[in-house]
Amino acid sequence: MNKEKRLKKRYNAEKRFRLYGLTSVMMAIFFVIFLINVIFSKGSSAFLKTTIDLEVNFNLETLDLDNNPTQKNLEDAEYYDLAIDSILNVYSVTGLKEEKALINLFSPDYEYEIRNFLIKNPDFINKKTILKLTASDDIDQLHKGNYPRHLPEDRRRINNFQLKIYDSLLEQNKIDKIFNAYLFKKGDSRNPELAGIGGALVGSFFTIVITLLLSFPIAIFASIYLEEFAPKNKITDFIEININNLAAVPSIVFGLLGLGILLGTFHLPRSTPLVAGITLALMTLPRIIIPCRASLKAVPPSIREGALAIGASKVQSVMHHVVPLAIPGTLSGTIIGLAQALGETAPLILIGMVAFVVDIPSIPTDPSASLPVQVYLWSEQAERGFVEKTSATIMVLLSFLITLNFIAVYLRQKFERKW
């Protein structure tokens, strides 16, 4: 083999190697874009919901009320007849089967939606108005174009008669898409069109606040001790080994810890943000201590020596000079640790946060869901409506995580000091 050929071969090998590297980077970036694209294309439609216009005549007689009803009368009244009457006026139907088909176009909450409207707007008593009622999940998905219309009737949940009503309503412009406020206001539900992440948002908020309150001070104190005061001895070494190992222990093991100790031994209430917060705090602690120590280490010894030289005690030099300089760095590490905790699911499942909770929690000891667990729960559901709800929840969760990470990056850039 002559020299030139060999050189060419070597250069080709060089080019190939470089290409492998570039391809790998491209593939990794492709995965990111693909993943986010799948989630967003599936989830964005969940922020809108389909409504059906319904003319309601708030006749006091149909509601069984006397003239000049009080607010309480309105709240206690029976709205079922009124709702059914109004719905049956939407399309001419004969027979119970057709009536049921028509009623099923609406979400089962129609009665409460009409009631809540009248309670909020008592002026409409004895007047007619057009309300936008939430459509059932099937109609919602049909209107959003996710429903397989072309399937034979016996394989569809919407029958041909319902499709006919839908098409005629669509022609009369009675079907509309509006912003889905239920998504943020309501708790979990068996009906996808009524399910919301309100409970999960509050639950996640309580959880993360408890995690922050517990883990941040302890992590800061522990890293100050280890970095500034700890003598070089076996106990210190043992603590350090423990912290490094705990940072790499699978999160599900912390779930077992929460289940065994917090629920099993201390009998704390199951499925609550309190237990979730403590469990996640224990998990996050080592993950915060490591960056906290790094930022304490970054403060140059001259600062400490300067303080000591003018007569400060060791504690004073650390507390008055080193810690204030290191705090910005510890903050960004803490925020990233919290972002991880916010997305953590497995330990929460073990401490029972998978319970079906409809109510929105008001204190940290109420049973509650949390955002990632809600994703898990809804992903197990068969209804099509839950697929977009799951993706929408992921979008909300990701937007929180991205915000947190941006804050961390911002803090780091703003306060980063080159000594």
Add this chain to the structure above:
Amino acid sequence: MNLILLIVVTIFSYSSFLYGRSRIKKITSSQSIKINALPNYYGYYLALWCALPSLIILLIWSIFEPAIIKALISQSLSHNELNNYSSDQINLIYQKIRSLYEGNFSGTLTNEIKLGVEQYKSLLSIAQSSKIVLLFSTLILTISYGIVRISKNNKARHDVEKILTGLLFACSLVAIFTTIGIIFSLLFESIKFFSAINIFDFLFGTSWSPQRAFVSDASAITPEEYADLKDAFGSVPLFAGTAFIALIAMTVAVPIGLFSGIYMAEYASVKVRKFSKPIIEILAGIPTVVYGFFAALTVGPFFREMGEKLGLEVSSESALAAGLVMGVMIIPYVSSLSDDVINAVPQSLRDGSYAIGATKSETIKRVVIPAALPGIVGSILLAVSRAIGETMIVVMAAGLAANLTINPLESTTTITTQIVMLLVGDQEFDSPKTQSAFALGLTLFFATLILNYIALRFVSKYREKYE
């Protein structure tokens, strides 16, 4: 209640801070002696004496109160000679008593429960009042001790700093207590499990079907029952499934991660690096439940359709889908760690290689990677430990049936999946089924512990070499 007490303690601490500060000023100015520390330190000193002991008491009390009340009620229930309750039944009655007390009781009210609620109420009120008495007497005692010390013009700064360092030390002990807590909670249940099921049957048995274990009382298993149970808790299929899915994940993550790490460290311009590194790290920041959703909803069905077209039978919960997605998740761990490791290789080694005419890729292959190998191996081991402990992806995308298979298109199950499945929902704590989850957790904990230990040893050896 605890909140009010906390507020009381806070108010007391703040006022004792003010009092301590003014007190020492008065003493030193009236007797015209030299003050031993800044006046603020006397304030801190008194405030610490006020807050610390009472908060510790409050904490310990709240931790043990429910357990003690439960023990007392269970005792009076079991001392009732008319009925011989097992501990499970007592637990159940206790739950009923509590739910009746909290006002969300459903079911039939028995006389016993009514009496129990009365006892519960009275115990609670006794606990309440004794807590308050104890707290206030502690406050008075500790504050007066502090005042006595201050009056003697003690070295307050020295004392405060000593307490503070002690506090900092206590905080760093939390890590140790967490480890102890993990080992304790896992061991405690595992020992109960292993007293019922032979540890060798667990570790080397090849058939896993815990749903067959209907035994409620683990301590009283007859030999006939045991013959049946033996085959229910053989965890080899789980270990194999876990290793298999981790292997698939690593075959995705190692090449892509390693090559991107090399590219970032050796080839990429500053601009490309600044742009692509954070994007790849997004993969590490995405919650695993999102990957699970992605694997179950997009990747799994995609493989099944592909398989149908090719005439293969692909399970919709195939090991391949779960492993692949897990591999994508792990890419950034491998890439950023190996990037760091390669960057730490001294430039002089590269320069030497260039000087004798090697191309860049030859330098990387022959010089940089061999030099960085321990670090790279360490980072891969850390990634393996993450793959083994990963839960949500496999729970959502891998199967539940414990197949002992090496066909990536079939469904397999993992340790973490089984832990979740065994513990979801209301389970009795005393059945071998739930205890087996803790035994699995213990195995998982030690497996990852050993992997991490070896990995960290590799990395630190490597660091010592070049830093």
